[in-house]
Amino acid sequence: MEFLTAPFEVSFVFRALLAGGFAAVLCACIGTWVVLRGLAFFGDAMSHGMLPGVAVAALVGGNLMLGAAVSALVMSLGVVTVSRMSRLSQDVSIGLQFITMLSLGVVIVSHSGSFAVDLTAFLFGDVLGVTGGDVLVIAIAAAVGGLACLVLHRPFTALTFDERKAHTLGLRPGVAHVGMLVLVALATVASFQVVGTLLVFGLLIGPPATALLLVRGIGRVMVVAAVIGVVQVYVGLLVSWYAETAAGATVTLLGGVSFLVVLAAKAVLCRVSSRTANDNHYQ
Template sequence: MELLTSPFEVSFVFRALIAGALAAILCGCIGTWVVLRGLAFFGDAMSHGMLPGVAIAALLGGNLILGAALSALVMAAGITWVARESKLSQDVSIGLLFVGMLAVGVVIVSHSQSFAVDLTGFLFGDVLGVRRQDLLFLAVATGLGVLASVLLHRPFLALAFDERKATTLRLRPQWAHVGMLAITALATVASFQIVGTLLVFGLLIGPPATAYLLFSRIGAIMAASAAIGTLATYVGLLISWYAETSAGATIAVLTVLTFFAVLIAKRSLMGYDRTAK
C-alpha cells in the first residue's frame, strides 16, 4: 500500500493528482459531446491553435493561460465565420485556421530561442508544476464546464444526433454548435497546462471514447469518462514517479491504451458470445 500512496505525500505530486482529477471531470463532460458530435479534429486543432497566444504572452511577459484563452477565442470565432461565409465544410475551416494559427505560433517561437523551455512545457505539459492558483482556475473552469453541459444538455443532445430535428424543435442548432465549440475551447485552455497542448487530446477524447464503448446513456458516459480519466491520472503519476517518465505524456498514453484494452475486451466477449450461441 505504501508504494501506491507514498508519492502523493509529496505536495506537488498531490497537487498534480487533484489537478488531473479536475481536468478529467471537465474533459469527461465536454469530451462526451466532442465524441458524439464528431468534433475530435476541432479539439486537436484547438490544442495546437493556442500556440500564438501563448507565444505572444511569453514574449510580453504576460499570463500564458490568458494568452491561450484569447488565441482559442480567435480560432473558434474564425472557424465559425469561415464556415458561414464561405459555405465550405467545417473540416475545411478548421483545417485552415489550424494551419494558420500553428504556423504563426511557430514563426513567433522561432524568432526567439528563449522560448525553447516554455515551448517544451506548452507542448508536453508540466503537471508536476501545478500551483495553487492553477488549481483554483481549473476548479472554476470545471464548474463552468459541468454547468454548461447540464444547462445545454437538450440542445446539445439534439445537435449531436439530428441537427434537422433540433431546428424543428427550435433549439437553435447554430447557437448550440457555437456553444459546443466554446466549451471545447474552455476545456482545452483549462487543461493544456496539465498535459500540454499535444496531450490534452488524451483526456478530451480517450476517456469519453472508452466510456462510449461501455454505456449508452449520456450521463453514464460522462460519469464513466471522468472516472477513467481520474484513474489514468492516478496510475500515470505513479508510473512516472517510479519510472521517471514524463507525467503528462504517461497519463495521455494510459487513456489511449485503456480505450484499446476495452475495445479488444469487448470484441473478444462479443466473439465468445457468438461462439457460445
C-alpha cells in the same frame, strides 16, 4: 498501501493529482460531446491553435493560460465565421484555421531564442509544476464546463442526433454549435498545463471513447469517462513517479492503452457470446 500513496505525500505531486483530476472531469463532460458530435479534428486543431496566444503571453511576461484562452476564442469564432461565409465544409475551415494559427505561433516563437524551454512545457505539459492558483483555475473551469453541459444538455443532444428537429423545436442549433466549440476551447485551455497541447487531445477523447464502449446514455458516459479519466491521472502519476517518465505523456498513454484493452476485451466477449449462442442453438 504506502507504495500507492507515498508519491502523493509530496506537495507538488498532490497538486498535480488535483489539477489532473479536475481536468479529467472537465474533459469527460465536454469530450463526450466531442466524440458524439464528431468534433475530434477540431479538438486536435484547437490544441495546436493556442500557440500564438501562449507565445505572445510568454514574450510579454503575461499569463500563459489567458493568452491560450484568447487564441482559442479567436480560433473558435474564426471556424464558425469562415464556415458561414464560404461554401467550404467545416473540416476545411478548421484545417485552414489550424495551419494559420500554428504557423503564426511558430513565427512569433522564432523571434525569441529563449523560448525553447517554455515551448517544451507548453507542448508536453508540466503537471508537476502546477501551482495552487492553477489548481483553482482548473477547478473553476471544471465547474463552469460541467454546469454548461447540464444546462445545454437538451440543445446539445438535439444538435448531435437530429439538427433539423433542433430547428423545429426552436433550440437554435447554430448557437448550440458555437457553444459547443467554446466549451471545447475551455477544456483545451484549462488542461494544456496538465498534459500539454500535443497530448490534451488524449485526455479529451480517450476516456469518453472508452466509456462509450462500456455504457449507453450520455449521462452515464460522462460519469464513467470522468471515473476513467481520474483513475488514468492517478495511475499515470504513480507510474511516472516510480518509472521516472514524463508525467503528462504517461497519463495520456494510459488513455490510449485503456481504450485498446477495453476494445479487445469487448471483441473477445462478443465472440465468446456468439459462439456460446451458436452451440446452444445446435444443441
